[in-house]
Amino acid sequence: MIVLEKNLKWVTPILSPLLSLLLLYFTYWSIIGDTEEINAFSYVSTYLYLIWFNGMVYFSGHLSNFYENFIPIRKNPSLRLTLELITLFVMALLFFYVVLITINLHSNKPSPHIIQKNNLILGVIQSLILLLYCSLIITDDYLRKWRDESIKAETLKQDKLRAENRALQAHLNPHFLFNSLNVLISEIEYDPVQAKKFAMDLSHTYRYVLQIKEATEVTFETEWEAMKHYLDLHQVRLGEGLNLDLNIENEKSQRIIPPLSLQLLLENVFKHNVATIRKPLTIKVEMREDFIKIENNIQLKNKKQESYNIGLTYLKESFKAMDKNAQVEITETSDYFSVTIPLLNKTA
Template identity: 40%
Template sequence: MKRKNFITLAWISFGTSMFFFFAFTSEKTVDNFLLTVLISFMYSFVLGVGNGLINDILNKKFPWSEATTKRAIISIVTILVANVVLVYFCNYMNFVVFQKAATTEEYFSGKYNFINWFTINIALLISAFLHAKGFMEELKKSSKKEVVEQKLIAKSANAQFESLKNQLDPHFLFNSLNVLSSLIDENPVQAQKFTASMSKIYRYVLEQKDKELVTIEDEIEFAKTYCGLLKTRFEDSVNFVFEIKEEDLRKFVVPLSLQLLLENCIKHNLATSSKPLLIRIFTEGDNLCIENNLQIREQIKESAGIGLANIVQRYSLLTKKNVFIEKSEDYFKVKLPILSQKPIAEKIDTNTQDKAYERAKKRVKEIKGFYGNLISYCTVIPFLIFVNLYTQNHYHWFWWPLLGWGLGVASHAFQVFGIGLSWQEKKIREIMDKQKK
């Protein structure tokens, strides 16, 4: 418990002791005052600290946000057992040890059963208040934490995705200008054609770079145009083969993935007329494959691996499917996962969000209603018992509201934490799933 809670308990104890001393103590002596203060502090700290520690332990072991039903059941059982033990201990110390009003045998013979029972109800009231307060605090914390986490995840994912997409422009432009620079010296006419084709390709880059996924058909058309530029420069030194199944054309891949992989093929391999580089683009199962014969080029500067790393990271943000890389002595192959549809997690439907919020709001209202009912029960019933016994000892009518209302509270708890709407919804889903099969 926090220091603030101990200070609060101290003030409550002092105020209670003052009330009992001046209202119920016949002999106003210093010894009686100190005894009243001692007894008041004992009850306040044993019951308050005991219930507070139980609540703190249960919060750590069984948080409300993670196991609401389990926590509710454990809380009810624990506070009942714990408060019975704590009350019997406090009353024993009060009547047997401090006041010496009874012996141990008399205390456990049943003479103080009513006082014990009455005090247990007061203790349950305190415990119910602490647990209800703990539930509301935990609910607020978990709600705020979830909102903050979702915002951070969304911002982080968006920032990372934007960063990855922004790599495409400079990367593509740098490689294209290198090709154009070499063509200007070698073949000015082809350089002009290359410039026209490059503008067409760059338009595609600008159109697609803001998209998360594109169809294989669009990507293949773009790749063929890009391969035409490479063919212009390398002529017979590079050959391209496209083998795409018709049924895969309407499926999706990460945009500009083929362009980056084609660049890698040219960058890392030798291509001559005597030893041409063969690049195959084909579908294999649920993958779009880019394969080339391995003719490794010696490089002075080690590659940064921007292109392949970019593709792998963008796929990781969109799907759990992995990009596979195969390398042998003869070939190098990259397998890009084909997605049959755009990921549902891309955008959360606003209606779904609203419905989930309304369900959560209704659930919280149900739980708050139960704890309000429980606190009212623990407050009103002891008062009715006191009124009944104070005004009419021979007829104990308090049993009727105690049992009737108690059954109502038990039924309410069973409905909220047992077979409420969540149970009904679960059964409805099970029946619907069976009908689908």
């Protein structure tokens, strides 16, 4: 794309002079009528014609930048486009008059500034050609700017996602850490062996967050390995208040997802729902070849807090950044809440 754009930059400087020479030769031929008598470069009008034509082309190429300083196209696109079209029309009208004067000068007219009816068609044709050519240049300029703006917007979006990803990685719910440390202290006193395993799971969980700090994608195998430690921590902390139903088709799957996707969904479940022996929280994790689904029964900690959307917008944007066709499906009923995310293929 960059090489093609560099090549296109040479088109206008070459095509514009060639087109002006062709039109000028056609003008002289229509006046003189004999190609052998045409010695275009011996006429002063030739140079005036070429300067005017190429000057208008050059000006049209900078017209958009000129108006951008006074009327940004984002603020008032209708007015901006109208002004540019009017300017082009005036330019073409002036050029039309220049063509007629050139014709009259070589037709030995006593008053070359007076428009002759028989030369109107020739002047109109050349003016329309100039108008069309300048319009194409402005259109090309618009398309280039639109593309650049699109690339810039996409870059900003990617930067925003990376920033959000780092923010997400930087925080596992502080309450989770405090609760985990309290559990660890209790386990050290009553079950040292279990306490050691709990400490290892906690270490694995936070190590994973640090390891993928700069990652934009991870394999399901990598993410799931970390989530098993994460779920084990909650299982020890909540005991019989947590029921896990894991149905994983292929733990070694190399399909990819945004980092911490599963952690975000699981943390959302724990954050919003009560999990006690009397009201156990059930989490189902189902993985197939093309998707992974996390579902839980709904028993909100705060009845007024009915939204599960914290982090889900970020998750959707992360998948879209990896694959514009990726869909995150959210299902909510009075009894359960589920999120299904796609497992993507690695890009070449």
